[in-house]
Amino acid sequence: MNITVSMTVNGKPVTAEIDPRTLLxxxxxxxxxxxxxxxxxxxxxxxACTVHLNGxxxxxxxxxxxxxxxxxxxxxxGVRGVDGGLHPMQAAFREHHGLQCGFCTPGMVMNAIDLVQxxxxxxxxxxxxxxxxxxxxxTGYHNIVKAVQAAAARMAAxxxxxxxxxxxxx
Amino acid sequence: MNAPVIGxxxxxxxxxxxxxxxxxxxxxxxxxxxxxxxxxxxPHAHAxxxxxxxxxxxxxxxxxxxxxxxDLARARVNGLPCGWLxxxxxGQPMKEPPHPPLAQGKVRHVGDQVAVVIAETLxxxxxxxxxxxxxxxxxxxxxxxxxxxxxxxxxxxxxxxxNTCYVWALGDKVAVDQAFAQAAxxxxxxxINNRLIPNAIEPRAAVASYARADDAYTLYVxxxxxxxxxxxxxxxxxxxxxHKLRVIAPDVGGGFGSKIYLYAEETVITWAAxxxxxxxxxxxxxxxSFMSDAHGRDHVTRAELALDQDGKFLALRVATTANLGAYLxxxxxxxxxxxxxxxxxxxxxxxxxxxEVTAVFTHTAPVDAYRGAGRPEATYVVERLVETAAxxxxxxxxxxxxxxxxxxxxYQTPVALCYDTxxxxxxxxxxxxxxxxxxxxxxxxxxxxxxKLRGLGYSTxxxxxxxxxxxxxxxxxxxxxxxxxxxxxxxxxxxxxxFTGSHSHGQGHETTFAQVVADRLGIPVxxxxxxxxxxxxxxxxxxxxxxxxxxxxxxxxxxxLDKVIAKGVKIAAHLLExxxxxxxxxxxxxxxxxxxxxxxxxxxxxxxxxxHNYPLDRLEPGxxxxxFYDPTNFTYPAGSHICEVEIDPETGVxxxxxxxxxxxxxxxxxxxxxxGQVHGGLAQGIGQALLEGCxxxxxxxxxxxxxxxxxxxxxxxxxxxxxxxxRETPCTHNPLGVKGCGxxxxxxxxxxxxxxVVDALAHLGVRDIEMPATPERVxxxxxxxxxxKKA
Numbered sequence: 019m020n021i022t023v024s025m026t027v028n029g030k031p032v033t034a035e036i037d038p039r040t041l042l043x044x045x046x047x048x049x050x051x052x053x054x055x056x057x058x059x060x061x062x063x064x065x066a067c068t069v070h071l072n073g074x075x076x077x078x079x080x081x082x083x084x085x086x087x088x089x090x091x092x093x094x095x096g097v098r099g100v101d102g103g104l105h106p107m108q109a110a111f112r113e114h115h116g117l118q119c120g121f122c123t124p125g126m127v128m129n130a131i132d133l134v135q136x137x138x139x140x141x142x143x144x145x146x147x148x149x150x151x152x153x154x155x156x157t158g159y160h161n162i163v164k165a166v167q168a169a170a171a172r173m174a175a176x177x178x179x180x181x182x183x184x185x186x187x188x
Numbered sequence: 189m190n191a192p193v194i195g196x197x198x199x200x201x202x203x204x205x206x207x208x209x210x211x212x213x214x215x216x217x218x219x220x221x222x223x224x225x226x227x228x229x230x231p232h233a234h235a236x237x238x239x240x241x242x243x244x245x246x247x248x249x250x251x252x253x254x255x256x257x258x259d260l261a262r263a264r265v266n267g268l269p270c271g272w273l274x275x276x277x278x279g280q281p282m283k284e285p286p287h288p289p290l291a292q293g294k295v296r297h298v299g300d301q302v303a304v305v306i307a308e309t310l311x312x313x314x315x316x317x318x319x320x321x322x323x324x325x326x327x328x329x330x331x332x333x334x335x336x337x338x339x340x341x342x343x344x345x346x347x348x349x350x351n352t353c354y355v356w357a358l359g360d361k362v363a364v365d366q367a368f369a370q371a372a373x374x375x376x377x378x379x380i381n382n383r384l385i386p387n388a389i390e391p392r393a394a395v396a397s398y399a400r401a402d403d404a405y406t407l408y409v410x411x412x413x414x415x416x417x418x419x420x421x422x423x424x425x426x427x428x429x430x431h432k433l434r435v436i437a438p439d440v441g442g443g444f445g446s447k448i449y450l451y452a453e454e455t456v457i458t459w460a461a462x463x464x465x466x467x468x469x470x471x472x473x474x475x476x477s478f479m480s481d482a483h484g485r486d487h488v489t490r491a492e493l494a495l496d497q498d499g500k501f502l503a504l505r506v507a508t509t510a511n512l513g514a515y516l517x518x519x520x521x522x523x524x525x526x527x528x529x530x531x532x533x534x535x536x537x538x539x540x541x542x543x544e545v546t547a548v549f550t551h552t553a554p555v556d557a558y559r560g561a562g563r564p565e566a567t568y569v570v571e572r573l574v575e576t577a578a579x580x581x582x583x584x585x586x587x588x589x590x591x592x593x594x595x596x597x598x599y600q601t602p603v604a605l606c607y608d609t610x611x612x613x614x615x616x617x618x619x620x621x622x623x624x625x626x627x628x629x630x631x632x633x634x635x636x637x638x639x640k641l642r643g644l645g646y647s648t649x650x651x652x653x654x655x656x657x658x659x660x661x662x663x664x665x666x667x668x669x670x671x672x673x674x675x676x677x678x679x680x681x682x683x684x685x686x687f688t689g690s691h692s693h694g695q696g697h698e699t700t701f702a703q704v705v706a707d708r709l710g711i712p713v714x715x716x717x718x719x720x721x722x723x724x725x726x727x728x729x730x731x732x733x734x735x736x737x738x739x740x741x742x743x744x745x746x747x748x749l750d751k752v753i754a755k756g757v758k759i760a761a762h763l764l765e766x767x768x769x770x771x772x773x774x775x776x777x778x779x780x781x782x783x784x785x786x787x788x789x790x791x792x793x794x795x796x797x798x799x800h801n802y803p804l805d806r807l808e809p810g811x812x813x814x815x816f817y818d819p820t821n822f823t824y825p826a827g828s829h830i831c832e833v834e835i836d837p838e839t840g841v842x843x844x845x846x847x848x849x850x851x852x853x854x855x856x857x858x859x860x861x862x863x864g865q866v867h868g869g870l871a872q873g874i875g876q877a878l879l880e881g882c883x884x885x886x887x888x889x890x891x892x893x894x895x896x897x898x899x900x901x902x903x904x905x906x907x908x909x910x911x912x913x914x915r916e917t918p919c920t921h922n923p924l925g926v927k928g929c930g931x932x933x934x935x936x937x938x939x940x941x942x943x944x945v946v947d948a949l950a951h952l953g954v955r956d957i958e959m960p961a962t963p964e965r966v967x968x969x970x971x972x973x974x975x976x977k978k979a
Contacts (some may be wrong), residue, residue, distance in 0.1 A: 037311060049947030053216035054209015056441070058389045059474035063896035066389055094209035108207040112199055115864045119694030120206025120315040120389040121213065121441025146905040153896070155442050156390050156694045158933075161864060 019150070023162075025089045027052070028096030036083055042076075043067040045083035046093060054094040054124045058153065065152030067091045068125035077125075094113035094124035096130070106172040107131050107165075116165035118156035125163060126152045134170045142167070193707040197860035200699045201713070202692070211439040213430040214393040217408045217466035222395070223252050225457050226313035227470070228303040228320050229479065229917065230295035233329035233551040233889020234342060237293055237302070237322060243304055243321040250312030253464050254320070255456070257292035265289060265459055268450055268515070271416075272522035274354050274547075278492075282354040285345035285549070287515040289425070289452035295324070296344055296514035297551050298884075298891050299479025301452050306460060306468055329551035329889030333511035334488045336548035343472040344514055344549035351549045353512055353521065355462055358529040358603055359542035366496075367503030367540045367803035371494035375577035381565045382959045383486035383882040384875075385893070386558045387901055388693075390441020391477045394454035395463070397467035404432045405461065409454045411437040411721075412447045412691050416668065418723050420450040420518065426459055434671040437721035444872070445557040446481045447693065448733050449518035453480075478894040484558025486511035487565050490912035493573040501592050505538040506569055510547045510555075517556035521547065526563030527652070527662050527734075533601035534570040534827055535648050541602045551889045557733060559872055560651070567649040570719055571939035572956070575646065579950060586616060586625075589648050605652055607824045608920045613873045614627045615850045615915050616648055619828035622913050623848035628832070641835040642845075642942035643950075645943025646828065651927035651935040654739035654823035654919075671818035672736070673728040674706065674744035676752050678811040680797035683715040683926060684788025687814075690741030691721050694868075695930060696861040697737060703857050704742055704924065708749045709789055710776025710916065727814055735928030739823045741920045755811060759795055760787045762803045779837020784912040812858040823919050827851030829870075831940035835948050840967025842945055843908075844874055850913040851932050855925035857915075862929045866912050869933020873940015875902040876934070877941035881960045900960070949973065 024033040027050060034049045038150060044071065046055045055078055058066035062080040069078045070092035090187040099105045107127050110116070126149065133148040140148065146159070146168045154162060205211045242254040267286040274282045286292075291302050303320055307313035328342040335341055336351040337515045344351055354549040368374060388410075395408040406429070414435040420427040421435075440447060472480070489511045494502040510524030529543035578588040593612040600606045620626075628644050635642035655661070656670040675687040686705055690697060702716040719725055733739075753773050761768040762802075766776030770781050779786035787795075795802055796811040832846035849866055855864050878902035883892040893899040900906075918925030938959060945961050946954060952973040958965060 037309075047215075051218075052209070053213075054211075056213070057471075058897055059213070061474060061895060064389060064474070073206075077880065094207075104204075104207060111207055112203040115200070115208055115860045117203060118696070118864060118868065119388070119390065119442040120202070120211050120439065121388075123206050124209050127207065135626070142909070143905075146907075149904040153389055153901055153903065155387055155444065155872070155901070156868045157864060158867035158869075158910065158911050159904075159907055160867040161543065162907065163904065 021084060023083050023087050025086050025091055028090045028093060038084060040083045041079055042081050042083045043078035044084050046078055052093050052095050056121055056124060058122065065129060066122050066125040068128040068152065070132065075129045085147060094128060097127065105131070106176065107169040107172060110165040110169035110172065113159045114165040114168060115161040122152060122154045126154060130169065131167045134166065134173050138170065138174050140166065140170055193703045193713060194459055194857055195859065197858055198699055198703060198713055200696050201702060202696065202698045213390055213439045214395060214410050215471045217395045217438065219395060219397055223306050223308060223464065223468040224310040224313045225468050225470040226305050226310065226317045227301050227453060228305070228317045230291065230298060230300040230302055232295060232324055232461045233298050233331065234327040235295050235324040236327060237291060237295065238325055239323040240303060241321040242303065244317040248312065248316035248319055248847060250308035251316045252306045252308065253460065254303060254305050255290065255460060257288050259292050261292055263459065266425045268452060268455065269420055270516040270521055271518050271667050273667060274356055274521045274525055275665065276354040276936055277357050277675065282521055283348040284516060285347050289455045292749060296963050297553050298889060299476065299542045299553060300514065302361035304456050304460065306464055329353040331552050331884035331886055331889050332552050333486060333509045333548050333550065336550050344551060345751055348549055353547040353549060354732045355544065355546045356525050357542065361542045362456060363540040364503045364505050364542040368494045368505065371502055372804055373495045373577065373581055374492055374498040375573055375580055377572055377576060377956060378490045379956065380570065380958055381485045382876060384484040384558055384880050385478055385899055386444045386446035386481055386484060388442030388444055388446055388519040388952060389478065390476060391472035392447065392481060393471040394449065394457055395467060395469045396454065396458040396461040398462040404434065405458055406436065407454060407458050408436045408438060410440050410447050410544045411435065411731055412440065412693060413729065414664065414691065414721055414723050415689060415729040416731050416781025417450055421455055421458065426453050428585045434724040436463065436724065437691055444559040445484065445691045445733060447813045448731065449482055449556055475894055477708065478899065479891055482517045482554045482556035483513065484555065485565060486555050489569055491573055493568045493577050495577055495581065495624040499581055499588045499591055501536055502537050504545040506532060508545045510545055511550050511552065512547050513550060513554035515554050517554035520556045522665065523557050523562045528566050530605050530671050531563050531566035531650060531652060532570060532602045532603055532792065534567065534955050535594060535650050539602060559869065560931045561734065563651045563931065564873065564935045564938055567647065567935050571647040571649065572942065575943045576955065578920065584645055586620060589646065591617060605822065608821055609917045610824060610826050610827060610852060611915060611917050615826065615852050616828040618913055618915055619830050619848050622850060622911050623830040623846060634787055635834050636712045636966050641837055641948040643833050643944040643946070645831050645940045645947050647936045647940035647943060648828045648979065650824055650826040651931060652822040653735035653825055655734035655736045655820050657820055658818050658823060670730055671816050672730055672744040673739040673814065674741060674748045675727055675814035676745065676748040678752060678789065678793045680794050682711065682793045684709065684711065686718045686745060687726045688718060688720050688741050688745060689731065690737040691732040695732065695865065696738060700738060700861055701742060702746060704745055705749065708746065711789060721969050722953055735825065735930040737920065738924065738926045739922055739928045740817060740819055742796040742924055742926060744815050744817035747817050748813045748924050749823045751810055751813035751815060752811060756789065758807055759792045763787050763795055763801065764954045819922065821921050823854065823930060825851060825853050825927040825932055827932060827936060829936040829940040831944040833941065833944040833948055835945065840963035840970065842878055842961055842966055844941065845908060847908055847912040849933065849936065850915060851929065852915045852917055853929040854916060854927035856914060856917040857926065863912050865929045866933045867910055869931060870910055870937050871902050871907055872934040873937025874907060874941055877938040877959050877961060879906060879960050944969060
């Protein structure tokens with residue numbers, strides 16, 4: 019017997035009838051056809067399916083779609099910079115060659131954004147520990163670490179600029 | 189003058205789609221009316237199939253069809269072929285037991301495909317697969333190469349009663365034996381090159397469809413070489429003419445060798461797509477990847493190095509047993525032979541080498557090429573021996589290498605290869621500087637004060653890439669050509685589409701190949717798009733493996749560009765009313781030498797497609813040229829790796845604290861991409877040395893490392909940042925001067941890491957340590973070397 023789930027995905031409300039055992043990752047890929055979220059292991063160990071659930075990075079293969087009832091979800095397709103272009107994290111991955119085959123990339127970017135939101139100026143060890151749940155077989159992580167460092171600096175600068183701007187307007 | 193394009197770290201054209209989640213990987217493809225396949229796999233390593241009852245599965249909700257090996261046999265679907273024939277020491281062909289896509293009569297490894305269920309939804313297919321009843325008679329299994337030939341070992345195939353596929357040898361045994369008899373010193377080591385599971389993060393997947401309209405099949409598949417996939421599947425397995433099968437390898441999420449091969453699953457669903465009259469999708473779960481992707485390495489080796497009193501290498505003698513698994517995968521047979529023994533000269537002048545390889549069947553997943561493919565195994569043999577010999581003889585480890593380096597080129601090795609160029613002293617010197625070897629002793633002392641054991645290890649490797657001259661490969665048993673094909677389509681307004689038979693699954697061809705074209709044609713990189721991975725759009729191809737893409741695929745493109753320019757000269761001569769001999773092509777324009785009269789590429793292209801003023805009596809319209817390129821030699825990338833580790837003697841935990849690689853890849857098109865390839869290779873090499881190891885239970889044959897909880901893939905916090913550099917001796921026999929860079933890291937790194945670990949522990953009396961050097965193994969090595977100390 020199917021159930022109905024509703025949530026907000028990338029800013030848009032969605033509702034679907036699903037098999038109750040449908041994983042969130044399956045729901046995103048099969049029902050919503052948002053195929054940027056990848057499944058690399060089905061078991062919560064590779065992180066390719068990482069999305070933001072109510073603002074926090076989660077592995078979408080590790081929870082049921084039903085558990086996300088009413089939640090706000092952000093997938094890689096909804097990640098944008100302030101100008102609508104690449105988010106600073108995406109731009110930094112490109113600039114620093116933090117991706118090769120691209121399969122782990124969406125999950126890596128989602129987790130990295132969450133990491134930087136929690137650690138404004140992360141040291142290399144913090145980045146490496148923070149990305150421990152995301153496997154990449156191509157890059158050896160070297161350039162991913164560089165990209166996250168660069169993005170963190172940029173995001174901090176943007177935050178400061180935004181704060182100053184707000185202060186100026188007040 | 190245009191800005192240089194070659195040698196620039198141009199940001200990748202493919203990144204935007206990957207970063208925005210808009211790439212198209214095989215599992216992202218959904219076709220109208222699509223069904224889903226689930227394969228029932230053997231839970232046993234070795235068993236007789238007494239019977240299969242599929243009746244309950246067929247009756248389950250949503251099930252469209254269920255097929256077993258009997259159905260395939262009845263439909264005359266052949267077994268999966270092996271693409272390389274090895275001839276044994278007695279001149280006999282290797283044993284080639286059948287490899288049915290679905291098991292017939294017996295299962296031979298855990299994960300062997302027994303049946304397939306095709307259903308409306310994936311969950312329905314999975315549910316129904318659980319309803320299939322297989323009556324197994326479980327038989328004893330053998331999993332280790334060392335046990336495969338023991339008397340009484342369980343037999344994998346009746347046609348190979350001693351579990352031996354072949355015994356093969358290379359080199360001059362008599363000369364080697366004579367050299368050993370006169371040696372001042374002999375260093376002997378026995379080691380296991382640990383079995384690895386490739387683990388591209390994208391699992392294998394396929395979507396097959398059949399169109400009754402034109403009696404043709406289309407297969408989307410995670411492949412590194414779609415044309416080879418098409419050739420093997422059409423001609424050998426399904427008996428189809430090739431023009432009735434289109435194979436598309438769209439975005440592919442990493443390969444590392446594991447996606448070269450023709451696998452059972454895509455073959456079965458392609459066949460079944462016609463039977464059920466609907467498209468079928470299959471995507472591996474990670475546990476299926478662990479069980480059924482072709483694995484890598486798995487050698488047991490005894491190796492001896494003979495030296496004179498000055499540390500000059502006199503001879504090398506190697507005996508290896510290589511595990512091929514339960515069935516011959518597509519290129520399995522050539523990996524521990526042609527791509528292994530031929531590399532045993534390394535960077536050295538060792539005058540006499542003899543290698544004997546015994547390849548065995550076991551009740552394990554098939555073993556085939558995994559990043560480096562034979563060459564990491566060879567490098568490990570040579571570099572562990574060299575470092576051990578240096579320590580035994582009291583010679584500095586860099587010095588003993590320099591004493592034996594090949595310094596004059598071309599150099600004919602005693603194991604069939606002819607190195608065209610190299611400068612091994614230069615890469616070693618650069619690596620020593622970059623790694624600050626001079627400061628190592630101080631770092632070692634500082635580490636000791638922190639209670640850590642610090643060690644440093646070298647590895648100076650060579651590889652044979654740019655696979656391969658077809659005539660040489662054919663003489664060695666290859667059943668395919670190893671050329672590459674490319675096509676340059678200059679559009680009427682001067683933009684360019686490049687079609688390459690090479691395939692990118694992370695390597696960045698869409699950027700680097702575009703750089704080659706933009707450079708030659710003098711146009712912006714943005715005006716060049718590269719198409720790969722589709723037999724329906726690309727004339728032909730042999731795909732990507734063996735670090736061959738730029739050296740062979742890139743050269744095919746250059747050859748096609750030469751034809752484009754040659755035709756452009758003729759067109760321009762006509763337009764400019766000049767003699768062809770007076771036209772030179774420079775900076776994107778055809779110019780009458782010594783004048784300012786010229787026609788741009790775009791003007792020439794427009795004239796070619798709108799041939800109103802055109803020499804139609806002697807020249808065809810259009811500007812579209814293709815070329816096939818078959819290399820005349822292998823390329824020989826080489827380099828020096830230096831690893832520094834710190835070991836906690838209380839826990840055995842080994843940390844790589846510095847890793848330096850200086851490589852000679854010849855000319856470099858895009859340094860950023862090349863560095864990325866090195867980083868990834870190093871991660872896999874360090875992974876092999878310290879973390880990764882596939883383990884089968886020796887009794888039951890069960891795969892014990894079947895998840896990421898048991899198989900330790902390197903994670904971000906397992907690795908250091910790397911120091912990489914390059915030195916350049918251009919390849920002498922291709923126009924770009926390129927050698928290839930994809931495998932180097934994985935080839936050089938394992939020996940460097942283990943040499944560093946042994947260096948850290950040598951003062952305790954540790955002489956060798958088995959890969960992966962896990963904390964337990966290191967801890968035990970320390971404890972057993974210090975028997976008096978409390979454990």
